[in-house]
Amino acid sequence: MLQVKNIVKYYGENKAVDNLSFEVKDGEIFGLLGENGAGKTTTFRIIMGLLDATDGTVLLNGRKIDYSLTDQIGFVTEERSLLTKMTVKEQLIFYGILKGMSEKKIENELKKWLKFFQIEDYENRKIKELSKGNQQKIQFISAVINHPKLLILDEPFTGLDPINVELMKKAIYKLQEEGCSIIFSSHQMEHIDAFCEKLIILVKGKAIVDGYVQDIKKEYKKKNILIRGEDIPVTEIEKIKGVISVTKQKDEYAVKVDEDSIAPKVFAKIKNKNITKYDVTEATLNEIFIAKVGEVHE
Amino acid sequence: MSNKFWYLTKQSLRKKIKSKWFLGVNIMLLLVIVALININSIISFFGGDFSQETKILVKDNTEISFTVFKETMKELTSEEDTGKIKVVKTTKKEDKLQKNLKDNEVLIVLDDDAENFVTAKLISNEKIDNTTYQYISQGLNTTKTSIALVKTNTDPSLLAKISSPMNTERVVLSEDKSVDENMELVMSSLFPTLILPFFMLIIFLVQMIGGEICEEKTTRSMEIIISNVSPKIHLLSKVVASNLFVIIQGLLLVLYSVIGILISTKGQLSINPNVDSLLSATVDSGFLDKMITLLPAALIMMLLSFLAYSLIAGILAAMTTNMEDFNQIQTPIMLVLLAGYYLAIMAGMFDGSILIRFLSYVPFISCLVSPSLYIIGQISMIDVIISIIILIITIALMIKYGLKVYKVGILNYSNEKIWSRFAKAIKSKDV
Structure with missing residues (x-):
């Protein structure tokens, strides 16, 4: 050891x-x-x-x-x-x-x-x-x-x-x-x-x-929500308090949110749309690294 | 750890000896040394004759001059031991002799002369070389004097006394002074030849240790090596390997000289007459006696200087990060070495110089200057021993402080200039 x-x-x-x-x-x-x-x-x-x-x-x-x-x-x-x-x-x-x-x-x-x-x-x-x-x-x-x-x-x-x-x-x-x-x-x-x-x-x-x-x-509160489907209301999702960004990645959208509790609010906006994927994932190490190192430099 | 030390030493030495550079340089050195020793044969091969005998044909019309002239010439040439002039009496007609005269022959016709006792006519196909001409002139003048004394009925015993050289007792009051004034001539001709291999070996040494450390640094393998062996073991293995290398190279130079002599003497390990005459001159001037007395101290000084140069080259090379840096560190070492070389050669020209005497104690150049001053009698053996002691102290200091600088420098890859890195390494708290 x-x-x-x-x-x-x-x-x-x-x-x-x-x-x-x-x-x-x-x-x-x-x-x-x-x-x-x-x-x-x-x-x-x-x-x-x-x-x-x-x-x-x-x-x-x-x-x-x-x-x-x-x-x-x-x-x-x-x-x-x-x-x-x-x-x-x-x-x-x-x-x-x-x-x-x-x-x-x-x-x-x-x-x-x-x-x-x-x-x-x-x-x-x-x-x-x-x-x-x-x-x-x-x-x-x-x-x-x-x-x-x-x-x-x-x-x-x-x-x-x-x-x-x-x-x-x-x-x-x-x-x-x-x-x-x-x-x-x-x-x-x-x-x-x-x-x-x-x-x-x-x-x-x-x-x-x-x-x-x-x-x-786990401790890192910010999460990623991956959404795939038709007629995703991007502008409406962006307006939700706690949503950091919405970016298009090929055929799906990546929504970054401040914490877990924002995820249901996002889901509420798309639940009536024709969606094939809705996945709440933990932040990647890359994101954690950039955020944490960035915080120190700020 | 000692296994790793010997492995690194063996590895360094093997790498150098197996390199194409080593092979190439040694083939060149062998050829150059053998060629220099056999220069006469080479010149003869290409149409000249460096050692061709000059035959002096003497037609003595005086009947009494030949014997005197021959004896005089024998004495003159044996004193210088040239062995290249042969004096032969001839009775043939002058016209015929002139017609058949060869390029290596000189014809002297001696005639009676009422007023000047004897006159000579000197005939040759071409210009006679200066030395031979001087011998002939001196021989003829002595012959004239002898004949004149005989013709004027001078007593033979008085004649012998007149002809014999003057007895001169040479007294030098200072014990340190060289007995022979020819020493300076020997120092300016023979000494540079003797120290040249030493000078060359130090250059090899600096290049080997510096080059290897620089290579290990530039390839970043140094980090792996130093993580397994201490910087001290690493540097000392390089120092031992480079010192063994120059000792091997030095012995090879001796071997090449022996090969050259064997070729020159066709397998007989005897001394060439030319070398023998040089040796005689060296013995007469007292140079050889001094060299023999100096030899143990000179050898110790030489080995210590190898050690000192390898340590300084290694410590400085630790600061390098590329070949350009390495060239920069070589320059001051070479300049110091060159200064020592010229000081050693020119020391005799500045008899009594306090500066040169002081410089003979300075490490790194003392190995060249100190022996030179001792041979020409400007310093005593005690001064040489003081130089050795100063050199030992310098080596001890380099091991103590230089190793610490080496440890800091060896992992320093900063972009600063090399001398600034060196200064920082000295000031570093890790030192």
């Missing part, structure tokens, strides 16, 4: 991380969200022991993270961190040995992972000759080849097509089943929505949203 307790990090006068605390249990996937410059990378670097926190502690299974523990951590950085002149095999052996593995064990593991990602033919290809997507797969394999107890994924799906995104998701779930604690960061909220049970949204280093995804969505 990873425990981040009240960490603070200053760069000169600038507070990059402000009293941040969270826990990631074994086999849990945790989302760390935030706009660019919110303090995500600094938090990751503190967890990895690359940076010393000005205050606070980071514990993995009750022990302070230092170089005796980093062999149990995997890290996929946001930008590609591969030595492009090396071959795939050389690169994986290089990172594997730095994680304290034997060359024989690395070779066994790399064969399994290359097969899993359907790139076993690229074993002796140079990294620079691979496509962006395949480079991303190698970067992922290099982070998980040691079956880490803690895995940090910073934008892991960058450059991947939908098929390979599914493959990588499968790999992440596999690691979750092994009991690996996973911290996940992405700007694509649908991935966070699909993966994470818990999350934190950081703004200027401070957690402005913190908790289980389901609870966060």
Whole structure:
């Protein structure tokens, strides 16, 4: 289990991380969200022991993270961190040995992972000759080849097509089943929505949203109503107090409302129309993120 | 952690030695060194003859001059040990000799002269090279003096005394001063050749360590590496690898020289007469004695300087984010090195300069200037040892403070100018 307790990090006068605390249990996937410059990378670097926190502690299974523990951590950085002149095999052996593995064990593991990602033919290809997507797969394999107890994924799906995104998701779930604690960061909220049970949204280093995804969505009062049908009285719906907006999305309308209690009022306007769909849904993480981050900036 | 250190060291070294750059540079170095050692054969191959013997044919019409001339020439040429001039007596007719005279032959016709005792006619197909001409002129003048003394019935023992060189006792009052005034000549010709490989190896060293760190930073693999090994282990592995690399490269340079000599002497590891004469001149000037005394200290200083240069190059390279930055950091290192190189060569021209003496203690250039000043007698062994101590202190400080700067700089990818990043890293509270 990873425990981040009240960490603070200053760069000169600038507070990059402000009293941040969270826990990631074994086999849990945790989302760390935030706009660019919110303090995500600094938090990751503190967890990895690359940076010393000005205050606070980071514990993995009750022990302070230092170089005796980093062999149990995997890290996929946001930008590609591969030595492009090396071959795939050389690169994986290089990172594997730095994680304290034997060359024989690395070779066994790399064969399994290359097969899993359907790139076993690229074993002796140079990294620079691979496509962006395949480079991303190698970067992922290099982070998980040691079956880490803690895995940090910073934008892991960058450059991947939908098929390979599914493959990588499968790999992440596999690691979750092994009991690996996973911290996940992405700007694509649908991935966070699909993966994470818990999350934190950081703004200027401070957690402005913190908790289980389901609870966060429930607590967020604004809802979306999706309506499909004929002769929808858009103008009348817009006039209802509590309706934020009405937008047309292909063959249906999306009505944003302030809270649950507005939904019956909207329904009252359309109940006599020829409607084929009326669905009240929770706000998406994307909407929650934009709203919450926006509030802070206002 | 020590396994990771040795793995990183081995990896760096293997990467460099297996590179096409290393292969290309070493093929070039082998060819250049072998070519320089065998330059005579190469020149001869292309139609010239650098070491062709000059044959002096002497037609002695005086009957007594040849023996004196031959002895004089033997003495003159053996003193310089050129071994390129052969003096032969001939009785053939002058016309015939002139007609059959070869390009490497010189004909001297010696005739009696009532007024000047003996006269000479010097005949050749083409211009005689300057050195040979000087020998012949000196030989003929000495011959004339000897013949004149014989003809004027001077006592033979007196004649020997007159002909023998003057006994000169050379006394230098300062203990530090070089005994031989030829030392400056040796320093300006031989010393630059000796320190050139050292200069070149430092350039290789800076390029290797800087280039590798820069590559790891620009590809962002540094973050992964540093998350598994400490910055200290990382830097020290690069330092050890680059130092081992230059030692290997230095030994290869020695090997290429041996190959060159073997080719030159056709498999016999003997000293070429030209090299031998240079060695004799070096021994006579006292240069070699000083070099032998200096050798242990010079080797220590050389290894410590490799260490110092690799540390500074590594620390500065940690601040780079691209190749342009890396070129910027190389420039001051190269300028310092170049200043040291020229100071070492020109030190003899500024006898007693306090500034140059002071510079011989300055780390990074002391390895070049200090040995130079010691050989020409401007500083003593104690000064050399002081330079070594200062260098050791500098290395210790670089390890203590430089490593902290390295730790901050290595993960810094800001867009600020490199020197500003460096200044901030020094001031950082994390340091």
